[in-house]
Amino acid sequence: MNSLRVMNDIVELRQYTLHPGARDTLVDLFEREFVTGQEEVGITVGGRFRDLDDPDRFVWLRSFPDMATRERALHAFYGGSVWRAHRERANATMIDSDDVLLLRGPGLAAPSTTGPVVATICHPLDPAAFADHFERRLRPALTAAGTPAQAVHRSEHAENTFPALPIRTDADVLLWFTAGRAPLLPDLSTRLKSAPQQLRLGPVGAAAPEA
Template sequence: MNVIVELRQYTLHPGARDTLIDLFEREFVTGQEAAGITLGGRFRDLDDPDRFVWLRSFPNMAERERALRAFYFGPVWQAHRDQANATMVDSDNVLLLRGPGFAAPDAEGPVAVTICHPLDADAFAHYFERDLRPALAAFGSPARAVHRTEHAENTFPALPVRTGEDVLLWFTPGEAPPLPDLSAHLKTAPQQLRLEPVRA
């Protein structure tokens, strides 16, 4: 079942990532869940010590607005927002997506996310299902939790999301998979993030 998903990439002040993760795991997981938000995977970027990546999901856009208002105007965020914001350089790198969400696998080890900006979103989605997904599976790097851009209006503008772009992305447990030449299908080279799941 597909839901509304946010993929959030935070740029943090040098050395502040573990401070935010400790606060996040202690206060913001249960705080968001109490507001009706489903938390997905939380990750350290293995190639950028100042990047924290995480996901959360909502049944629909109306519930997203309700849940975000409940959390950000509620007591948990109000009590800890200054401490959290002090760790951040930028928290606006957010993709609004539709897909199944993604929780970090239980096993230890890295996770990769591959983010593609197609020239034609529908044509690339067709190519992905027909050609690229089977090729990845045959290589031993099956694509999981495939997401596409959700173009609905951001009804909680206090938290910006990236607009004016289409993406298709997927997750792969393990190392980032090798990809064929996708230049005929994409506006830019694919972005691949190597991520380490946060362990509560």
């Protein structure tokens, strides 16, 4: 499936900076309470990850069919009993929870294996031109190298109708995920505002983070 042409969901990629040593506390609470709590109000909870290069960072995704559903579902969850019961403990683990990209794409389900996942985030100078370059040149090259791009997403610029949770308005990105090793990328300096960011992520179901 061509993820750039079939952009079906509103997706949040959320990166949390946590107090030192607090990540396992948040992961345990998240898995026990917040996955089913969100799904019960219509939120699709996707992959949840430990950042393998930062012991104090937790990364996860959730998705909605459209912005109207997002607004209703977020009001229901954050105004509901599950969040009220556990918010103080969850918030106590966090230094910052505002690094949130609002995207269009297929989302990314929780991986069925414990191997690493890499998220590659690009900030194009010309988003439309880079999307075309990605499809014509970069995606085939990644596939040929054995690191095919999965779950490709682009920024969604709709108004944030749930302002209690900020989203980044300074970013216009194209990002994708790769199973296993980080993809080797060609020189993209003439097409991007900055070097691509690659997040090495370990699914929370892994027995231990991989080095």
